[in-house]
Amino acid sequence: MDYVALLEKQKQLTLDAQGREPSSSGPFGHPDRIQAVQNAVEDEQGGVDRLAVYNTHPGLPPSQTLPKGAVFVVREPFYKATADGGYTIRVDHPSDLVLLAAGDERVPSALCPRLVELDQSAAGMKAEGNVAYGRKDFVMAVERYSEALLACKEGDETETLRYDLHRNRANANLLLSRFEAALADAVAAVIPDTGARDEATDKLNGKAYYRAGRAAYAFRDFPRAAACFWDVERCSPSGDVDAEREGKRTACRLEEEKTGRYDFAAMSKTVSATRNNRLDHADFTARVEIRDAGSRGRGLFATQDLKMGDIVLCEKAFSVAFASEKERETYVMVNLNTNRGSTGAHATQLFDLVQKLSHNPEQARLYFDLYDGGYTPKIPLQVVDGAIVIDTFRAAAIAEYNRFGCPNVRSSDLAVQGTAAPGKPDEEDDRDSKLRGSVGVWVVASHINHACDGNAVRAFIGDIMIIRAVRDVGAREEVLMRYCNPREDGPATRAHMKETWGFECDCKICEADYGTIAAQLECRKKLSKEAVSFLASNELSTQRQANAASLLKAEKLRTDLEATYNKPTSAKPRLALINLGQWLCQAHNLASSQRKVIDCAIRLLGDLGYGITVTKQKLVIDYARGCPEIAAVDAAMYAARAHYSLGEQKLGGQFEEFAEGFWVVLYAEKRVFGERYGVS
């Protein structure tokens, strides 16, 4: 059953929800946002209710969702009890709210009087659209232009009007981020070439092509955008500054898309805690493809051989919400699929997403193709009454499985000197929580399956995700990446994976754990806890160096922990040993025991899974089972500096080269490497 309602326009309603006289809270009848966008509505019998529309973009003025005087159909309406004891008609899925155009036969006669006030001619409606556009009410402008298009009759004059309306509506749609509709309008606004060149027509067509180019660019069809900007120039013999600028910008995107060459250092300079960190760059996906990955569902595979450090994929977020954005703070969302609540960015990222999907069918198709954990029922993507039918709950389920956490600004902020002292796992967690909390969806990267010992690692600059190989990856090999950092406590990590993503990891690290008896795992957990409290009470600094007893204690703890790993096929990496290994490097470094620093650093790299061989001043590193952790860069830099102190420049240089290269793999750019390690 549908419910047709008019948003009060002529008079301010002064009834409360139960139809009583004015309350002290004042009159209602104005759209407002209280979690949902709300307004008073009146049906054809004169009954008054509250209407609440959920999952709308927080940046969208309420008046654009529920404009006064508009007539709507509410699909499958239901009442929700409210905290004040009243009832509200609730809309969760944006496509359940259909704005009716003037003259739509579904508008009940009782709600029609409003319509006779309007100028019914197409030209009049266009003028109304222009007025709405002028006061930045783009939703209403689109409505008026659409009504005018419906009212256009046959004839040459109306042909011209039709082109005008499409051109104007393209602009309003662009400003509403309805890019696919904007492109369709801009294309429909192009006046066909009749042979004779006409300057006025060229000018109008130039505008239409320009809008088409902007729309194609916005939904990242760069070849099409380039063609449109070229068309603008074709229509303007004396040149068009805007099209020229946009054409150049598009050429940069095409180059990135083709070559995967980005200036990460420059990109890093453009992001900050106070800026909008959504960057203007293309995706680079030429080295990967999506294919069947057997029991893992679909996966992402390399299409060519990749060397350690090569870019696997570079992708801009499909949708992202940064925790640092002010408007994120007040939103709360309960996910009805999982019954889990979330606040801030998690909640508002869904609003951004739903908004984008509601108006861009091709983008919606991409998103709804992502893994949804078997969500039912799956409603086929369809357009009804000009709106894409969106199941917000399925959109939320997909987000649960495919969302990545990301830093507010860039990954390298996580490694700034002073906040990243080795051997302080608790502080590291805290640092993570301060810099993360932002979330987004990257559609191609979402096809990557998990392995704790994956062959790729992700970094972020703003909303650009950069994935690099952490070891050589062969053509046709599956790209695998950690969803979350494996911790010392393997069973706990695996339980978290199972609960969140619904699978059990079968990577080499987990396999080794499965082959370890429970008592041994329990012992590792107990010793890891001991190590954590040892490290907490033995913090090191130049003023506070390790004494012989604490060095002995650390070595013993490390040996005991090592013994919890099976031999001789002991698993590497052995994550439980990392923090103690870092502490030992630091302790010997502070005591200037250079040989011991080198031994501990090489041992630490071994615990991280790297095979290190030094023969005749030549360093050979086997990356095959290495763990992409900053601890590896720390270890290599400890070794480099110790070798330098001993006058062994060549070996020092090779360790430093490895450290620097690996840093770029982890953080995408060299920023703050020098700061952390005191090198220029």
Ligand SMILES: C[S@@+](CC[C@H](N)C(=O)[O-])C[C@H]1O[C@@H](n2cnc3c(N)ncnc32)[C@H](O)[C@@H]1O
């Ligand atoms: C983000 S999706 C990855 C792409 C997904 N495989 C697909 O078919 O589109 C995450 C889901 O992939 C599956 N998956 C990821 N890694 C896996 C693994 N190592 N073993 C089994 N399933 C895995 C799980 O179902 C998980 O919830």
